[in-house]
Amino acid sequence: MVSPKYHRVEFGSTLVRALHGPTTTDPYEEHMTVNTQPVADRPDPRAFGLPVVEQDQIPDELRSLVAGVRSLVEAVADTEADPATLAEVDETVRALTDRIATGPRQVGTMVRRTMADGTDELGTITNIVAGPTNPAAPPLELERVEGGVQGTVTLSTTYQGPPGLVHGGWIAALLDQAVGSASGVETSPGLTAKLEVNYRNPTPLFTPLEVTGKVVRTERRKVYVSGWIRANGQVTAEAEALMIRVPMEEG
Numbered sequence: 246m247v248s249p250k251y252h253r254v255e256f257g258s259t260l261v262r263a264l265h266g267p268t269t270t271d272p273y274e275e276h277m278t279v280n281t282q283p284v285a286d287r288p289d290p291r292a293f294g295l296p297v298v299e300q301d302q303i304p305d306e307l308r309s310l311v312a313g314v315r316s317l318v319e320a321v322a323d324t325e326a327d328p329a330t331l332a333e334v335d336e337t338v339r340a341l342t343d344r345i346a347t348g349p350r351q352v353g354t355m356v357r358r359t360m361a362d363g364t365d366e367l368g369t370i371t372n373i374v375a376g377p378t379n380p381a382a383p384p385l386e387l388e389r390v391e392g393g394v395q396g397t398v399t400l401s402t403t404y405q406g407p408p409g410l411v412h413g414g415w416i417a418a419l420l421d422q423a424v425g426s427a428s429g430v431e432t433s434p435g436l437t438a439k440l441e442v443n444y445r446n447p448t449p450l451f452t453p454l455e456v457t458g459k460v461v462r463t464e465r466r467k468v469y470v471s472g473w474i475r476a477n478g479q480v481t482a483e484a485e486a487l488m489i490r491v492p493m494e495e496g
């Protein structure tokens with residue numbers, strides 16, 4: 246039984262120093278099959294000095310505010326209101342910002358979410374794609390499917406690149422999240438080392454996008470993952486990724 250003992254780091258240099266710290270024996274078997282790693286052997290963010298918030302402990306008021314601000318961003322992006330109205334709203338928004346700016350949450354604060362099948366997933370609370378407290382996140386909520394994860398998201402003009410279409414960088418971000426999450430729930434959390442995106446067809450705004458990530462194979466700390474985005478049943482983008490899992494020491 247492997248007892249996880251992690252490379253402790255002071256955050257500020259995030260996970261990088263942990264990942265580049267001295268590695269000892271890799272507790273994972275070569276060519277391990279997916280879905281075999283006990284949850285207890287997964288890295289505990291607290292060992293890295295990172296606080297963990299349970300997703301269901303996020304106050305409803307904050308969830309509601311996040312959704313409201315997301316709508317505000319969409320409204321601002323597309324507004325054609327007259328200058329006087331804009332000036333009035335600007336002043337109000339700035340006053341509200343001052344009221345709510347209580348100081349930054351600790352960088353790297355994690356959130357633990359329980360998926361529909363009971364699997365726990367860890368991510369940063371302000372993750373730009375999925376973070377529940379981040380109004381800039383669409384957000385993409387993924388659920389466990391066989392071999393990986395899947396979720397549906399609909400993007401507004403806030404995510405526009407070409408006319409009526411999703412920005413290519415955001416397509417890559419959605420895929421990165423899906424492959425990272427698939428690797429995390431099927432094996433253990435890690436970082437993306439390589440992400441190749443193939444843009445097959447335009448990805449439309451205002452259309453439900455089905456985002457999927459599935460683990461193909463694992464080799465020591467390397468996890469090879471595929472990802473897809475589908476709109477109206479058609480693949481618009483696909484990805485091949487290499488994730489490198491956070492190392493653990495023998496304890």
Ligand SMILES: CCCCCCCCCCCCCCCC(=O)SCCNC(=O)CCNC(=O)[C@H](O)C(C)(C)COP(=O)(O)OP(=O)(O)OC[C@H]1O[C@@H](n2cnc3c(N)ncnc32)[C@H](O)[C@@H]1OP(=O)(O)O
Nearest residue numbers: 264288289290368421422425426434435436437438465489
């Ligand atoms: C405590 C809990 C925290 C949890 C935390 C996770 C949160 C869970 C969120 C999930 C959802 C997020 C989804 C978004 C995911 C991102 O957006 S991640 C952000 C973007 N990625 C980065 O910033 C990574 C930057 N790169 C690096 O830090 C380092 O290069 C890496 C990737 C950590 C690898 O460094 P390393 O640990 O020193 O790896 P190293 O020992 O050199 O290599 C291990 C193996 O991988 C191979 N390898 C390494 N890099 C490459 C490469 N680029 N190409 C090919 N092979 C490679 C090596 O050849 C070696 O192979 P073998 O010898 O075993 O055959």
